[in-house]
Amino acid sequence: NAGVTQTPKFQVLKTGQSMTLQCAQDMNHEYMSWYRQDPGMGLRLIHYSVGAGITDQGEVPNGYNVSRSTTEDFPLRLLSAAPSQTSVYFCASSRVSYNSPLHFGNGTRLTVT
Amino acid sequence: DQQVKQNSPSLSVQEGRISILNCDYTNSMFDYFLWYKKYPAEGPTFLISISSIKDKNEDGRFTVFLNKSAKHLSLHIVPSQPGDSAVYFCAASLTGTASKLTFGTGTRLQVTL
Numbered sequence: 001n002a003g004v005t006q007t008p009k010f011q012v013l014k015t016g017q018s019m020t021l022q023c024a025q026d027m028n029h030e031y032m033s034w035y036r037q038d039p040g041m042g043l044r045l046i047h048y049s050v051g052a053g054i055t056d057q058g059e060v061p062n063g064y065n066v067s068r069s070t071t072e073d074f075p076l077r078l079l080s081a082a083p084s085q086t087s088v089y090f091c092a093s094s095r096v097s098y099n100s101p102l103h104f105g106n107g108t109r110l111t112v113t
Numbered sequence: 114d115q116q117v118k119q120n121s122p123s124l125s126v127q128e129g130r131i132s133i134l135n136c137d138y139t140n141s142m143f144d145y146f147l148w149y150k151k152y153p154a155e156g157p158t159f160l161i162s163i164s165s166i167k168d169k170n171e172d173g174r175f176t177v178f179l180n181k182s183a184k185h186l187s188l189h190i191v192p193s194q195p196g197d198s199a200v201y202f203c204a205a206s207l208t209g210t211a212s213k214l215t216f217g218t219g220t221r222l223q224v225t226l
Contacts, residue, residue, distance in 0.1 A: 004156070031212040042117070042202065042216040043157070058213075090156050094212045099164070101147060102212055104156030 002026050006091050006105035013081040013112045021076040021108050023091030029103070030096040032074035036060065036087040037107075043090065049074055050096055081112045116140045117205050119217035126224055132190040134220050136203030139184065143205035147214065148177060148188045151200045160201075161188070193224045 007022045025032065033048035035058075045058030049068040063085060065077040074093075078085060088109050092102040118137045126132045134148075144165040149157035163170040163177045163186070170177050176189045190197055203217040 033212065035216075040218055042115075042119075042218040043214075044216070045213065048213060059215075092156075092212075096212065099145065099162065100212065101159035101162065102157075102214060104149075104158070106154065106156045 004091055004093055004103055004105035006089075006108050008108060009106070011108060011110050013078070013110065015081060015083060015112060017081050019078050019081065021078075021089055021091075021110070023074045023076065023105060024072050025074075025091075025093040025103070026072065027093060027103065028071060029093035030071070031100075032068065032091065032093045033058070033102070034064070034066065034074070034076045035090045035092065037090060038087050046076065046089075078110075081110075083112045086110060086112045114139075115218070116143075117203055117215050117217040119201075119203055119220050121220050122218070123221040123223070126193045126222065128195060128224055128226050129192045132188075132193045132197065132222055132224070134188040134190075134201050134203075134222065136186045136188075136217055137184060138186075138205050140205070140207075140215075141184065142207055143215075145206045146177070146179060146186050147204045147206075148175075149202045149204060149216075150197075151202060151219070157202055190222075193222075195224050195226065198222055198224045 004025045034046040035043040047066040049055045091105045094100045147162040148160040151157040200219045204214040
C-alpha cells in the first residue's frame with residue numbers, strides 16, 4: 001500500500017518557469033490537499049479538494065493552480081515560479097468524515113532561483 | 114495572524130523522562146485537535162487527536178490534554194525514547210472539517226541518552 005506518493009522529490013526552477021507537482025493516493029480518499037512548509041511558519045494550506053471536480057482555496061493560494069479530474073490524483077501547478085515559492089510542498093489525503101486524520105506524502109523540495 | 118502557536122521551537126529531554134509539548138490557539142471555534150510527528154525528509158504522520166468535548170485522550174505513551182478555557186493543549190510522552198526525537202506539530206480544525214487543518218510552527222524534540 002503506497003499511500004500518498006509525491007513526485008518529484010526535488011526540483012530547481014528558474015524564476016518565471018512553470019511546473020507541476022504530482023500527487024497520487026491509492027486509499028480512495030475523497031479529500032486531498034496541498035500544504036507548504038516554510039521555516040518558522042508551520043504548514044500552510046494552499047488548495048484542497050473534497051472530491052473529483054471540486055477544488056477550493058486555502059490560506060495561501062496565490063501563484064498556484066489545482067484540478068481534480070480523478071479521485072486518485074491532485075496535481076499542483078506553479079504558473080510562473082517566484083523565489084517566494086521556494087519551499088517544501090506536502091500533499092495529503094483523508095476520508096471526508098469527522099475525525100479522519102490526514103495522511104501525508106513525503107514532500108517535494110522546490111527551489112526557485 | 115498565527116491561530117495555532119507553539120512557542121517553544123525546541124525541547125531536550127533525557128531518555129525515560131517525560132516530554133511535555135505545548136500548544137495555544139486563538140480561535141474558539143476550533144473543535145478538534147491533532148498532533149503530528151515529523152522526521153527529516155518525511156511527511157508528517159498522525160500521532161493522536163482529541164475532540165473538544167473531552168479534556169484528555171491517551172494512547173500508549175502519548176497523552177493529549179485540552180484546556181478549552183485557556184485555549185491550550187499539551188502532549189505528554191512518557192517515558193521518552195530516542196526514537197521520539199522529531200518535530201511535533203499541533204493542528205486544529207473547525208466543525209466538520211477535520212481534514213482542513215491549521216498547523217502550529219512545530220517543536221523540535223530531542224531525546225538524549
